[in-house]
Amino acid sequence: MSDQAIVEKLKAKFSSAVLDVVEHRGETTVTVEKGQIVEVCTFMRDECGYNFLCDLCGVDYLGKQEVRFMVVYNLYNIATKQRFRVKVPVTEEDATVDTVSTVWGTANWMERECWDLMGISFNGHPDQRRILMPADWEGHPLRKDYPVQGPDREPYQGRLS
Amino acid sequence: MAVNTETMTINMGPQHPSTHGVLQLILDLDGETVVKATPHIGFLHRGIEKLSEHRTYHQIIPLTDRMDYLAPMHNNLGYVLAVEKLLGITDEIPERAKVIRVILAELTRLKSHLVWLACHALDIGAMTVFIYCFREREFIMNTYEKISGARMTSNYFRVGGLSADLPEGVADEIRQFAEEMPAHVAEYEGLLTGNKIWQMRTMGVGEISAEAAIDIGLTGPALRASGVDWDLRRDNPYSGYEDYDFDVPVREECDTWARYHCRLEEMRQASRIILQALDKLEEGPILADCPQVCLPPKQDVVNTIEGLIHHFKIVTEGFKPEPGEIYQGVENPKGELGYYLVSDGSPMPLRMKVRPPSFINLQALPQMCEGRLLADVIAVIGTLDIVLGEIDR
Numbered sequence: 001m002s003d004q005a006i007v008e009k010l011k012a013k014f015s016s017a018v019l020d021v022v023e024h025r026g027e028t029t030v031t032v033e034k035g036q037i038v039e040v041c042t043f044m045r046d047e048c049g050y051n052f053l054c055d056l057c058g059v060d061y062l063g064k065q066e067v068r069f070m071v072v073y074n075l076y077n078i079a080t081k082q083r084f085r086v087k088v089p090v091t092e093e094d095a096t097v098d099t100v101s102t103v104w105g106t107a108n109w110m111e112r113e114c115w116d117l118m119g120i121s122f123n124g125h126p127d128q129r130r131i132l133m134p135a136d137w138e139g140h141p142l143r144k145d146y147p148v149q150g151p152d153r154e155p156y157q158g159r160l161s
Numbered sequence: 162m163a164v165n166t167e168t169m170t171i172n173m174g175p176q177h178p179s180t181h182g183v184l185q186l187i188l189d190l191d192g193e194t195v196v197k198a199t200p201h202i203g204f205l206h207r208g209i210e211k212l213s214e215h216r217t218y219h220q221i222i223p224l225t226d227r228m229d230y231l232a233p234m235h236n237n238l239g240y241v242l243a244v245e246k247l248l249g250i251t252d253e254i255p256e257r258a259k260v261i262r263v264i265l266a267e268l269t270r271l272k273s274h275l276v277w278l279a280c281h282a283l284d285i286g287a288m289t290v291f292i293y294c295f296r297e298r299e300f301i302m303n304t305y306e307k308i309s310g311a312r313m314t315s316n317y318f319r320v321g322g323l324s325a326d327l328p329e330g331v332a333d334e335i336r337q338f339a340e341e342m343p344a345h346v347a348e349y350e351g352l353l354t355g356n357k358i359w360q361m362r363t364m365g366v367g368e369i370s371a372e373a374a375i376d377i378g379l380t381g382p383a384l385r386a387s388g389v390d391w392d393l394r395r396d397n398p399y400s401g402y403e404d405y406d407f408d409v410p411v412r413e414e415c416d417t418w419a420r421y422h423c424r425l426e427e428m429r430q431a432s433r434i435i436l437q438a439l440d441k442l443e444e445g446p447i448l449a450d451c452p453q454v455c456l457p458p459k460q461d462v463v464n465t466i467e468g469l470i471h472h473f474k475i476v477t478e479g480f481k482p483e484p485g486e487i488y489q490g491v492e493n494p495k496g497e498l499g500y501y502l503v504s505d506g507s508p509m510p511l512r513m514k515v516r517p518p519s520f521i522n523l524q525a526l527p528q529m530c531e532g533r534l535l536a537d538v539i540a541v542i543g544t545l546d547i548v549l550g551e552i553d554r
């Protein structure tokens with residue numbers, strides 16, 4: 001099934017939830033409403049064959065676009081060896097998304113990492129703790145307003161920005 | 162006499178030789194049976210993703226060396242391929258650069274698998290194999306040094322090609338090594354495969370079914386040993402892998418024994434690919450003809466003002482890929498290493514997300530060792546082939 005056909009299928013099933021479709025360098029990215037993400041992921045897994053979640057991450061677009069965060073799901077179809085990408089916009093005020101760890105077990109640690117480093121919380125996550133940073137750490141380092149040299153330190157004076 | 166029936170919680174690591182770095186496992190034990198295993202990671206977190214948002218695309222290459230330090234060239238390869246895809250110059254890479262990339266990627270696979278086999282066997286109690294494996298690994302390390310100047314942190318690939326050509330004579334040395342490698346693999350097999358202790362420590366240990374492996378996100382030899390036939394080199398070829406003839410070993414047993422056989426076979430196939438690549442190696446340019454991305458030749462930089470300006474501009478300012486996002490996966494020795502890059506049109510990535518195979522493979526550890534003996538935890542850590550530098554980034 002071509003990416004185009006999958007986009008059509010998604011649009012037919014979730015007409016109001018599909019916000020945007022972008023193709024860049026031969027890769028298709030579909031942006032969907034965040035309320036529908038579990039349904040979209042289940043549909044992609046069961047109906048379209050995207051049975052493998054390659055990667056899940058958050059992107060901080062501070063100052064670049066209206067909605068601050070995007071949560072990105074990189075999917076893979078092991079049978080047809082195709083990739084597909086789904087994104088959901090997440091606002092700063094309500095930085096939460098429903099967990100997809102019920103759809104793919106592998107999302108468990110990926111979502112923990114996303115929470116730890118980006119500060120996006122996952123509703124219904126079975127075990128949402130920090131994973132890379134120490135348990136008592138304050139702040140979420142991958143956010144754009146978090147200083148690269150760390151908190152309470154003189155900014156690095158060399159070429160870093 | 163009262164019998165003690167409650168479980169005991171013990172702490173394994175982060176300073177434990179069998180955890181391959183700084184992995185901490187909290188184990189709940191009922192006698193010698195593991196009831197629950199909870200991995201704690203992050204002791205080696207250096208914030209590579211955060212740092213890369215503050216560096217130009219070229220400056221990130223040395224950072225990628227420091228993730229999977231047992232397979233640095235693979236990390237470089239995945240990263241430069243991702244940037245080339247982002248720039249849309251994948252088709253511009255000269256043939257010689259592609260072939261050298263494949264040779265070094267497969268040498269790196271051998272190097273990584275040699276460390277895996279050495280340490281895995283050592284953990285389980287077969288000490289001799291360690292010495293044999295490190296003998297071969299030493300050749301690869303020396304080759305690395307000749308080619309890139311460093312034994313571990315190679316930083317050799319560049320966006321658009323390579324940083325330098327192969328030194329004289331190295332290709333012949335690699336050929337001789339690749340011809341001898343299958344005999345060495347047979348040697349390791351001779352030490353382990355027929356060994357009753359090795360069989361009992363690996364057969365039926367750390368079983369995971371294909372469905373469970375896909376659900377938990379296992380990739381690489383760990384997934385192929387569960388009967389899933391998926392290798393990115395063959396299925397989504399990059400860097401000219403479609404031109405090579407090699408087999409992808411798949412086993413059905415789903416246990417440590419199967420993973421051991423898969424990796425040994427991969428070592429044989431890697432030497433096969435190296436020999437094919439050496440036959441294809443022809444003289445030619447090693448850097449793409451993309452002046453907006455690649456550094457000019459050094460003699461131009463020191464002899465002409467235009468060359469100096471060109472060099473200066475790329476080094477200080479960097480290049481600016483057009484806004485967009487891409488994902489590039491490569492078949493790392495440990496599984497699928499992926500780079501997700503988002504560009505906003507500036508010379509530094511807006512976001513670089515690494516999909517570290519070890520991080521996701523480690524997630525399967527609790528379900529592979531719960532309900533089994535404490536000693537099997539060591540075998541499972543070894544068979545997952547994790548590298549903490551990559552897990553923690």
